[in-house]
Each structure stands twice: as structure tokens, then as C-alpha cells.
Amino acid sequence: MNPLLTAEQAVLGSVLLDPDQLSHLDWLAPDHFYRPVHRALFAALRKLRNDGHPASAGKSVPLSWVTDAVDEAGLHVRGLTTTYAHTLISACPRPAHAPVYGRMVLEGAIHRSITEHAIRLHQAARADALRGEVEGALHYADVLTGVLNDLAQRWGTEPRPVAPAAPPATAPVAPPQGRTDRVAQDEQFLLAILTEQPKAMDEVVGWLRPGDFADPAHGRLYRCLGPLHHRGEPVDRITLLWEAQRRGLLADGTLSGEQLTAICDGAGPASAEWLGELVMRSSVTRAAATSARAIRALAENEALAPGRLINHALHELGPLDEVRARWQPANGRPAPTPTAPVSSPNGPPSAQVHAALARSTPRPISPPAARPSSAPSPATVRPPSRSHG
Template sequence: MNPLLAAEQALLGSVLLDPGQLSRLDRLAPDHFHRPVHQALFTALRKLRNDGHPALSERPVPLSWVTDAVDEAGLHVRGLTTVYAHSLVSACPRPAHAPVYGRMVLEGAIHRSIAEHAIRLHQAARADALQGGVEGALHRADVLIGALRDLARRWGTETRPVAPATPPTTTPVARQPALADRIAEDEQILLAVLAEQPKSLDDVAGWLRPGDFADRAHGQIYRCLGALRHRGEPIDRITLLWEAQRRGLLADGTLSGDQLTAVCDGVEPGSAERLGEVVMRSSVTRTAATAARAIRALAENDALAPGQLINHALHALGPLDDVRTRWQSANGGPAPAPPAPTSTPNRPSSARIHAALARSTPRSAAPPPALPRPAPNPAAVRPPSRGPI
């Protein structure tokens, strides 16, 4: 049986057996359940509790608690019967274990929610890449960050980017040939302009990086151009070829003489700043898609604890934050404001404390070890010396 399905059934069964368990499940929301019928039933049980159902004060729990919950949930979902409700009761080993079942349901919801947000981010990034924009991808990234903070608050953990011990394995998505050709052409035109007008490197050096080029060879050519400009050396086909050789790019096959010749001889009119922004747009969408694939792979790893998953996902979004900042700098916009901390560093929030206590049983604190007494100061115990008589 699917462990998540078993946890949802056991949780609902515990509430059907003991309505008082609802007070221990405040951090759960109906949409944390995977099955729509379970969402509707949990919503109905909470509504009956809020309306003051008589079963809350009667012992044993009357049958009306189950039948009324089924009737209420049946107004919003089809297929729910009293027979299924009784099967939920049978699926609950111990009603008192409801908080643990709730933790399992929340853990499954965290994995599922992060995966869904990652899919939407990837879709928005691909759409922006085709349309030549970045707004959709950046918006979906902001939504994902907000979701991660909310999930961290519900789980009771701090939000801080942490790199995974093993990077997630992702399958690279092949770009459409027309799109890849267009990006490569834009990059080569930019390099040709920079080679012909070395002073224009100053217009893009503040925000354009070699990693922003989709073609690694183009990024290395940009690095060589920047190095020559930084040293104040002339830039032409020979000096660029020499710089590439000094960096070992010819020996390892990263670059070829034909590629450098094509850049230096392919003189193109244009604005380096405008062409650099085109390359930056491609970098934003490409980085967003890469982050989305990594986060989805992390979310599909059931072995990751929710706190680890949230912090690994924030780490995967780090490169996108860097590219976004440089993109805004290229467009003359203000740098994004730093995210507000979810809690003060020295004093955890009450919500985080409550969630942490609900997840675990506090252990009795061991008495602190006795501190050794400081050795007496010889100068302090020595009797004062007598003066001369």
C-alpha cells in the first residue's frame, strides 16, 4: 500500500473515532490531502467541530458524527459513502497517533506542492524563452519562494539555503533547433561587436558574465576578450587566438581557430548593450528552467525530509537570484529587496516552536554538569607580609 494513502486514511479514521483529535491538527489544511474525497471529508469534520456538533461532548462518540460528516462532505464531492467512512475507521491503528499521521500527510503535501510549483516554473521559463521575455519565469520563481516559506512555517523549520550532499540527477531538455540557432546567432553577433569595438566591453562588463552564454565556447571567447581589455592590450584575431592558447582552450578542444576567426571577421553593426540584454534574457529563462528541473528532482526524492527539501530548493534558486539581480542592473532597475526573515535569529517564532513540539516528544533534559570550582588564587590566600618593626 502507498504509505501516504495509508497515512491519510489513518488520520481521517482517528478523527472519526475521536473528534477531539482535531484540536491537535491545526497546522493541517484540507489541500494537504492528496485525494479530493479526503480533502472534502477533512473540511466537513472541521466544519462540524466549528459548528459545535454534539459528538464533541458525548462519550462514546455517536454514529451521527460519522453520518453527518459524510453528508456534509457529499455536498462537495461525489462517491463518498458511509461504507468508505467505516473503512477509514478500520484503517486507523491508534486514534491517539493522529498527530504523527498528520505529520506524514503534511510531509507528503510538502513534496507534492514543491514539485507542482517547480513544474509551473519550468513551463513559464520555456514559454518566456520562446517569446523573448522573462516576466513569467520570474513571477513563478517568486511564487515558489513564497510557497517554500509558507511550507517551512507549517513544518516548523528555518529557511536557509543548503546545498545537497549529492546534486540531484536531472535529464537535460533539448531545446528546439530554431530557438537554439537564434540564441547562438545572437551570442556570436554580440562577440563580433565586442571584438570590433573593444570599448563597448565597458558597457556590459558590469552585469554580463561568461556563464550567461548558452554556448560554452562563446562564454570562453567573452572571457578572453575581457582579459585583453582589462590588461589594455589590443584585440584582433591574432591576440585573441594567443589568449585562447594561453588559457589552454585550444588544447582541450573548447575553442578552435575557425571559431575565433568567425568572431573577428564577422563584423556586425549593433549595440553591445542591447545585444547583451538579449543574451541576459536567454540566461534568465535558461537558469530558471535548470533550477526548476533540479527542484522537481529533489521533490520526487521521498527520502528527503521536508526541512532538507525546502532548504535544498532554496539553494537551487540561488543562481536564478544572481541572474535576476544582474538582469535588473542591465535594465537600470533597482536591485531586489532582501527577503524578510521568517523569524528572528535568536528567538524562534511561536509557530515554529509549536510545530516542532507537535512533531516530536520532548526529552527530559539532563542536569547540567557541575562546574569545577576555580583554584584559589595564591596571591589571595597568602597572608599579608609584615613590614619592618
Template sequence: MSPLLEAEQAVLGAVLLDPSQLRQLGWLTPEHFHRPVHRALFAAVRKLHADRHPTSAAENAVPLSWVTDAVAEAGRHVRGLTASHAHTLISACPRPAHAPVYGRMVLEGAIHRSVTAHAIRLHQAARADALQREVEGALRCADVLRDVLTDLARRWGTEPRPVDPGTPPASSPAAAPPPGWAKGAEEEQILLGVLAERPKGMDEVVGWLRPDDFADPARGEVYRCLGALHHRGEPIDRITLLWEAQRRGLLADGTLSPGQIAAICDGVGPGSAEWLGEQVVRSSVTRTAAASARAIRALAEDEALAPGRLINHALYTLAPLDEVRTRWQAANGRPAPTSPAPSPNGPPSAQVHAALARSAPRPVSSSSAPPGAAPSPAAVRPPSRGHG
């Protein structure tokens, strides 16, 4: 049995044994549980507790009716749930007082699953857009993923901020590109020929088209050479382009060959540099979205990665897509979206509550403590915030 499944059983067993533990689990929702029967049972106990079930506030032994009513309520939404299963959950809970810790484990698993699911949707949308020669689906999914990451950070009690993961995660091999990307490679070749034949076309694209937008790194280097000649105000033709490539060592290291440059310069046809450049950037958007999705999925599938680090690394991995999206919008004359300004008063209270609720020890009731007794170390120890 996986640790996550044991944590789900333990938190359910804790609230069945001690309904008062639900007061410390306000940040945990039924959707955070992986198994449908666990989701239904946690929703049931939350409902009974909110409806002020007569036994939910019991201070001593909890009557059996609390368990049977919870099973009956959950049984309205799932099949096969019996009282014996509920007692199995109770026996799986080592310490009911540890319910917030078990709940944090459940939330951690939910964060990894949620990020994985949204990364898969982003990758699927990017491939569909490449096939249909569009970008809106991928950009919409990227916005949803960013909102999800921000919400998960608030639930986990951390500040969402991009953090470089350092060593890139070992993502799964890229699937075969759809036909849309093959069409983009053809447009890259035509664009370079147009720019070599009519250098003034560089003025139309140089502000938002970058070498990394080209699917083929060799064609990207040709565009870099064209940009360097244009920047210096030097003439552009087959000879000067070949000379620039040699000066950059592209011929010596095999990145380019004289034949490739000749094919670009001699194969020019009619075309608009601006329109072709837009197609190249559009293909770059979908490729970048797919690459970001694969990297984020690899991060989410790393069970050793703490949720706070996963969220911030995923936000960092979305940054290249934000950059190429901004240039795509510039190419189309659309204003770039503005990010919401951070709150000047610090993190929202709900975020602070989430961090404290999942870490703070249960306070000692003043009514139960003997008069004049000193507080226990657990009651005065500050809550730990080192959960990543």
C-alpha cells in the first residue's frame, strides 16, 4: 500500500474517531482525496459536521451513530461502502491527533496529481493547435495551469514565485510532431530566403522574431547571421551571409554548410516577411507550450519534490512560454496581458491560515488544564514552516 493511500485512510479514520479534528482540516477538501470512496466519505463527515450532527461535538467517546450516519450519507454518492470499511479506516489511524499531518500528506498527493493532469491538458492543446495552425487553446490551458498553481500555493501556504529548478527534469521523450509543425519548417525556409533576397524585410520582423523561434537550430543560426548583418548595416547576399556564418564558426563545427546557405538564397519565392514571421512565431508558441508541459509533468511525477518547490519550479518552467506569447502578441498588434500586482499587505489571510493550520500543534484547552499548570512545550513551540 502506498504512503498516500495510508494517509487518506488515516485522516478519515481520525475524523471518524474524533470529529473535532475537522476544525483543523478546513483547508482540506474532498477533491484532494484520490479514491472516490474516500472523497465521498470525507464530504459526508464535513456535511454532518456543518449540519451540527449531535455527536460531532462529543468530548468523550464518540457514539457509533456518528460512523453509521457518515457511512449512510456517503453511500448516497458511491456504492459498496459499508460500516466494516469505515471501521477498517479507523483501525488504520495510528493517532487521531495527527490528523493535520495526515491531511497535509493527502494535500501533497493532490497537488502532484493536479499539476500532472493540467500539464497533460496543456500538451494535448499544444499539439491540437499545431495541427489546426492556432495558438489560443494552448495559451488558454497555460493560463488555467498558472491559476491552478497559484491556488495550490495558497492552499499549501507558500508564496507562488518562479524558482529555477537547476538541473532540468528528465522529461519523457517528445511524441512525433503533428503535421502542423512540418508545415512550419517549410515556412521557416521560405522566410529566410525572402529575408536574404529582400533585406528590408528584416525591419518588419526583427522586433519580435528570435532565432530560438525556428524549429531547426541551423535555420535559427542563419536568421541570427541575417540579424547581425542587418544590425551592422552591411549588405546581405549569399556571399556576405556565408562569410558571417564562417566568422561565427558555424561552418567549422558543421552547424551549417555552404550548400544549405546557397539553397536558402537561391530558393526564394514570393512572400511577405511579416506574414511568414508570424507563422514562425505561432509555431514557436505551440512548440514551447508542448516543451513546457512535458517538463512540468516530469516535475509533478517526481514524488520526492515538495509541493512548494514543485509549484515554483512549474511557474518558472512556464516563463519561456510567456516570453514567446508576448512576442506573438506584438507580431499581431495585441497588447500583452498584465500580471496582477502583489498585495502590499503581504500574503492573504487565507494563505497564512493554510500554512498555520497544516503545521500548528493542537492547542491545549484551558478548561482541561489544572490550575496553575505550566503550558506544555508543544503548546508554546512556534509552528514549523519548513514544508517546502
């Protein structure tokens, strides 16, 4: 038995039995349902209620509430029958528990939505890496951030980055073919320019970091250039080789004197700033792909509560935000000023969020609503031995 499918059926069954339950589900949207037929039926039930269907005004629920909902939903989806509507009614143990069932549906939608947007971010990052661009990855990163903030509001939690107890397990992914060699060449060319042109470090030292290099050895070599520049010492292949030796790059096999000489011999007429931008582009797309894979791994963990999932996902976007903040000035654009999440004017009111959070709030016992004439009797809907106290 699929718990998510059961919860979706229970929500719809509760509303078919008691239309007034829709007033406790304003925070739940049709798109939160996984099955298309369930989306169409929930949208139809809400439309009938908003249009003033007689079932919304009286104490008894006429059979037309079910048949009209099926007819309305049938305009948008195929395969829905009155028989299935009564199956939904049978699947609801307690109509008064509709907010809790809706909470389960929303939880599934949160995991599913974050997974889908993480996949889109990863695809955009891979595509940008092949083209040498960053715009698509940054756009989908913004979209994912907005989705996380909206889902946090609907769930009733504060969106804030929180590190998971253990890093999400992600399988290593090879860089896109056709770009690896080109990125390595750009990095080597940049290191050669920084070594052979005395003033070249001034162009990139403010925003380029060792971690931006795809090849760890290139990043460690760039880390050797930094202290030489900071101390105001001469920078050439001899001083760089000495600094590399002092930092253990030669002893641990990261680099050899011949490799460093080969890198330095590759210098030519070029701009260090332009080459640094190429390295930064690669760094942005790698960071986006890494964040996307980590967020997807979190979202696919069904045991992770939605509030923690949202906050962990925001934390996993942090490395991308850091690289992006340095990419903006490197690209000649001002870095964006971070702002606190603002509640959307169209978001659910606090009373609705409270309803969503009310898992088992005691409610006064009211007489059961009259069921449609063709609906199963209470005895056939749920055996007494399986009832919940």
C-alpha cells in the first residue's frame, strides 16, 4: 500500500463526504496531488464550492455533490467515474481528519517538488558547462530558492539554512565530455600568465579562489601564488617552484618540477582577467551541479521531515551562493544584496498555516454529515475493529 496514494484518496473521500472540510484545506492546492485524476477532482470540488453548490449550504449531502464533481473533473481528465468516487469515500476512515490527510499530501508534494527542481538545476548546470555559460544554472538556482521559500511558508516553518547531520550521499558524476580538457587548458594557461606577468595577480586575486579550479593540483599551485603576491615577493617559475616545495606539493606527488616548467612555458599574450572568468564559469556550473545532486539526495529521503528538508536544501545552496557572489564582480556586475525571505502576498494566511499544522487538534464532536444515497454505509466503509480511537 502506497501511503501517499492512500492519503490523497482519504482527502478526497473526506471532502466528498463532508464538503465543509474544504474550509480547512485552503492551503492545499490541486497541484499538490500526485495523480492527475486526483488533481482534477480536488479542483472540481473546490470550484463547485466556490460556485455555491447546494451541498455547501445544507447539513445533508446530496448525491449530486458526487456526480457533479465527477462531471466537472471529467472535463479536464479522462478515466474518472462515479464508481471511483465512491471508492474514495470508502478510503476515508474519518472525514474530520481531512487536515491531517492533507498534511500528508503536502508532505509528499514538498519532496516531489524539490526533487523535480533539483533535477532541473542539475540539467541546466550540465548544459551550461558544455556551452561555457552560467545563466541557465543561476536562473534555476533562483527558481529553486523561491520554491523552497514558498514551500516553507505553506508548511509553516521558517526558511533558514541548516546543515544536515551527515552530508547527503551522492555518487560522483564525471564532468561533461568535451569540456574537461578545455577547462584544464584554460587553468594551465591562466597559471602560466600569473607566473610570467608580474601584475597579472592584481586582476584576479580579489575574486578567484583555489577551489575554483577543477583540477585540485592547479588549485594548490594557485594557492602558492597567493602568498608570494601577498608578501610582495617576485613571482616567476623559480620562486613558484620554491613555494610549491615549501608547501609539500613536490613531496606528496601533486606536482613535479617538469610539470611546473611545462605549465610556465605555456604563457602567451592573454588577459589574466579573461582567463579567470573562464575558470569562474566552470566553477559556477560545478557548484550548481554539486548542490543540485545533494538536494536531490535529500529530497529522495522519504524519512526526512519537510521542514528539515527545506532548511537542509537551503544549506546545500550555500556553496553556489558563495561562488556566485564572487562571479558577479568578476563578470563586471555588482553582487546582489542578500535579503531575508518575504512572505508572499498570495501565500496562505496564518490561520490556514495553523490549520495545516494542527495534526490532531481536539475538535468538538458533531453529528456525522448525511452521506450520498449511493455511498457505502459506515459499516462497509471501515470495520469497527480497525477504527482509531
